[in-house]
Amino acid sequence: MEGPEVDDGDNVLNMSRLGLENLSLEQVSEDRRKETHQLLLAHNRLVVLPPSVASFSGLLLLDISSNNMAYIGEEILGLTKLKTLLAKNNRLDEFSLPKELPALRLEVLNLSGNRFEEIPSQILHMQSLKSLSFGGNRLKSIPAEIDNLISLEFLYLGGNFISSIPPELANLPYLSYLVLCDNRIQSVPPQLAQVHSLRSLSLHNNLLTYLPREILSLVQLQELSLRGNPLVVRFVRDLTYTPPTLLELAGRTVKSRGIPYSPWELPENLLRYLELASKCPNPKCGGVYFDCCVRQIKFVDFCGKYRLPLMHYLCSPECSSPCSSASHSESDSEDEAHAAARRMQKVLLG
Incomplete structure (x- = not known):
């Protein structure tokens, strides 16, 4: 078994795949904690976030993917510099996140492969988010409040049970990549054509029978995926x-x-x-x-x-x-x- 501290490069602390019994953040020196910008804890069978994570005051990226976590505690709120949170493939749902999460000013949030049935309200107030991923969950709809995420550039909602696209998506001025594949979407609102920054649109494996004529005005669109639809x-x-x-x-x-x-x-x-x-x-x-x-x-x-x-x-x-x-x-x-x-x-x- 590898030791508890594996350094993959400057300011990166990789402790993935060590196993719960060998994962000991307390052994990391205080100076090392302050210097660490990326902490990788994937595949460690974690049930909760180790309290000592809060002592990594300079952390910019935290990866807690592929564990067994059902909630993320308030310890994460101490990571005031955190920009990227990767929490894929856990057991998280809409009740698993601290209410004060918007205070973190995250730019990248990946919650794919969990058990969310709706997008938590606190996430809809994270105006600093540039990338949001909820693929492979149990979402049934996209809330109209999605347009609060005014900095969003990348939105991944593939592999859910979404049946419609809210026209409020057109209010996202910087949205460039929109992934809605593998859902149950039957139509595309013409307002989507107002997202002039859109470069990639993935709609394959839905229930589309036509597209609105307005879609032709997406002059920046470079990638369009429609396979697997009853067009x-x-x-x-x-x-x-x-x-x-x-x-x-x-x-x-x-x-x-x-x-x-x-x-x-x-x-x-x-x-x-x-x-x-x-x-x-x-x-x-x-x-x-x-x-x-x-x-x-x-x-x-x-x-x-x-x-x-x-x-x-x-x-x-x-x-x-x-x-x-x-x-x-x-x-x-x-x-x-x-x-x-x-x-x-x-x-x-x-």
Whole structure:
């Protein structure tokens, strides 16, 4: 068995895999404790954090991964310089962390491979976090308060039971890497396209059937993973269409024919309604719609290499744009449909 102190380099104290019976931080000299910047305690069958950890006053990184810890005590709060906490593969849950954890000013927090069913509220107040990992837990949702993490650049939530993406993710100004693979996500909110810093988006092995058209505005996106989703390869025609109301028919007539009106001629509620008109994307149509439209899915080239299924809106079932007509003829061929499916499976850049 190795000795209790294994030094892998300057300011690094590696005591991983020593075993609980040989792990003795008390034997480390006081000077050595002050000089240590990285303390590695993985694979030691720890049940609790050794109280002597608090004496490592200069610690920047603490690795307590792959132990048997069900909670992290307040001893960790004494590590006022700590920037990185790695606590993967333990038995931690949302009740396992001290309430004062935000006082640590952590930048990297990895809690993957634990038993969290929700993200603890104290973590949502850690505005210094740049990297947060909760992969392989039991999360069912992403709280809207995630947008409190204003410094976040890397968010890993793969391997959970998440069913939806909150639009509040769009409020993270520096988010560059978002991993949501191996969940139960059925749709992507169009607001996600507002994360202009996003470079990598992993959505493979979910329940996606289409992507919002706005996703094309992610000009910084370099990696996109969509494999293992039921993304459609044939176009869905006339998914839903409820006949327009008399109000909408009148509004369409006014807007499409350019009938002039002035603010003093119409009630205020009708003026607001007319301002909500959306133009039909078919250039040969020239029509508009308000609440009633036809949803279709069409494939659009992305980055010149891949074809993504995006939601497409038309003003009526009879309205067929040249783009959708060409796409229909392509999807009418089974060979082309299979070819499209193969192309979709290649949307894996990371």
